[in-house]
Structure formats: C-alpha cells, structure tokens
Amino acid sequence: MATIDINADSFEKTISGNDIVLVDFWADWCGPCKRFAPIYEKTSEEYGDITFAKLDTDANQALSGQLGIEGIPTLMAFREGVLVFNQAGALPGPALKQVIDAVKGLDMVEVHKKVAELQAQHGDS
Secondary structure (H helix, E strand, O other): OOOEEEOHHHHHHHHHOOOEEEEEEEOOOOHHHHHHHHHHHHHHOOOOOOEEEEEEOOOOHHHHHHOOOOOOOEEEEEEOOEEEEEEEOOOOHHHHHHHHHHHHOOOHHHHHHHHHHHHHHHOOO
C-alpha cells in the first residue's frame, strides 16, 4: 500500500478508521524529511496491512501544534486509535521496520487498560 496524504480534516478519521496508522510529519523545506520520504514510501509497499500517512506540517500548522510537533520529520504510530510511538528524526529502513514490528506486537488489551487507568487518575474519563 502506498502512502496517503492526510490533513487536519482527515487526520482523526484516518486514525480511528484503521488498525495501525503511521504518520510522517514533514515539510517541503526539510532536508531530513526528503531523505526519509523514499525509505517511508518503500516500507509502505511491504506492509499492506498498515496505513502509511503523510502530513505536511506547513499546510496543517494548527494540528501540528496541537500534537506537539516540534521537530521534523516526526513519526507517530497509532494502533486502535491510541498513540503508541512518537519520535522526531528520520529513521533508517531497519529501524522503521523495528518500530512497525513493535507496534504490531503490542498487547492492545493491556494498552487500553493502561490508557483507562491514566484517564481515571487524571479525571479525563
């Protein structure tokens, strides 16, 4: 599956409508983003069961700010709507695959339980 471009309007639907979603936050002027793009694209073709999305931070500044994007490229991974990975910096191909394997291997029952516990502690339920 090739990468898809998303924006502030489609972000939430993309995250909630797919099991595993990786989001590459990038900008046209960013050299490391341009070097990471072909690695991300190539990896997307190897994992048909994962949604690989790209979000242009310049075109979506408000959303990028809400998500706390401070450096680009930033890679976020969501599983069952939960943010499970967030890291700034371009990853080499093998490291990206390690992240994907780790996300796929998560015990989501345990993750949802921990999220619920944190929400209960902070009164966000």
